[in-house]
Amino acid sequence: MAARIYYENDAPREALEGKHVTILGYGSQGRAHALNLFDSGLDVTVGLRKDSPSWSRAEGDGLRVASVHEACADADLVAMLVPDQHQAAVYREAVENNLKSGASLLFAHGFNIHFGQIRPPDSIDVSMVAPKAPGPLVRRTYEENSGTPALVAIHQDATGEAKSRALAYARGLGCARAGVLETTFAEETETDLFGEQAVLCGGTSRLIQAGFETLVEAGYQPEIAYFECMHELKLIVDLLYEGGFAGMRDAISDTAEYGDLTRGKEIIGPEVEAAMRKTLEDVRSGAFAREWVLENRAGTPVLDAERRRQTQHPIEEVGARLRGMMSWMNRK
Numbered sequence: 001m002a003a004r005i006y007y008e009n010d011a012p013r014e015a016l017e018g019k020h021v022t023i024l025g026y027g028s029q030g031r032a033h034a035l036n037l038f039d040s041g042l043d044v045t046v047g048l049r050k051d052s053p054s055w056s057r058a059e060g061d062g063l064r065v066a067s068v069h070e071a072c073a074d075a076d077l078v079a080m081l082v083p084d085q086h087q088a089a090v091y092r093e094a095v096e097n098n099l100k101s102g103a104s105l106l107f108a109h110g111f112n113i114h115f116g117q118i119r120p121p122d123s124i125d126v127s128m129v130a131p132k133a134p135g136p137l138v139r140r141t142y143e144e145n146s147g148t149p150a151l152v153a154i155h156q157d158a159t160g161e162a163k164s165r166a167l168a169y170a171r172g173l174g175c176a177r178a179g180v181l182e183t184t185f186a187e188e189t190e191t192d193l194f195g196e197q198a199v200l201c202g203g204t205s206r207l208i209q210a211g212f213e214t215l216v217e218a219g220y221q222p223e224i225a226y227f228e229c230m231h232e233l234k235l236i237v238d239l240l241y242e243g244g245f246a247g248m249r250d251a252i253s254d255t256a257e258y259g260d261l262t263r264g265k266e267i268i269g270p271e272v273e274a275a276m277r278k279t280l281e282d283v284r285s286g287a288f289a290r291e292w293v294l295e296n297r298a299g300t301p302v303l304d305a306e307r308r309r310q311t312q313h314p315i316e317e318v319g320a321r322l323r324g325m326m327s328w329m330n331r332k
Helices: 028-039 054-060 068-073 084-095 135-143 162-173 185-200 202-217 222-231 233-251 254-267 270-285 287-297 301-311 314-323 327-331
Strands: 020-024 043-048 064-067 077-080 104-107 125-131 150-156 180-182
Touching (some): 028 162, 064 068
Parallel strands (some): 077 104
């Protein structure tokens, strides 16, 4: 069944007119949300710790800034845009007792609601607006008078206005210009975690490393292995992004297309597909969420160790050296 898609005509701005909107966090998404909503004419306050280095940046951007407690006390909508692992603590310490009845608590990712780390009272709306782009792109497309697609979901509708408020928020971000797809907290959370782990980050990172290792172990130069397994990946991803599989295959050579169609299934075969199903089951059962919560309570020892280990992979040294030859990257 196709997802329902909402556009600006379906997203009445009146649902948030005259309302106080608080954005908690001023990272990649927080900054984009706050600025886009402000430029859309909404009453926006950024809530931060008083010692946050982002405080001066938000003020420099022309936004009103207050402590998290103060920003939540008078808010009609609070957008929880601090990192996932900190949201539950921020909610308990500063949001829970300051959020008034009938207000909306909005998320850009469903992790803490879906896995029960945050349990709001029945008297407030709980919704999600999740742009399908990093914050800088959400901001840039808004400034170009376009927008990025987004997802919308309602977990709890205490006021009868949860969806209209969420859609008005999406409109303020510019996302309703492109289209806002309806989903659920469960679907967004589970597919997002699976995609990150199996394909976008975990799967892709390990595939690149394995290809690099295979070539180097066979005696090929690390620099050549880097170009073939890492550098040129961007070219293929850009083609996929712009034209899907058909567009990519139309742009590559016949030799590359034949190798793609006949060898790809040998690389990603039944064993990998079984591992993907196991990864999805860990996400859906809550096993991964439990592991991640406990990891943070322990002070992230596994994450820190893995980060150190990854920096020592030979592809990092080779890549840093070769990227130094690429003047267009140095300009960035």
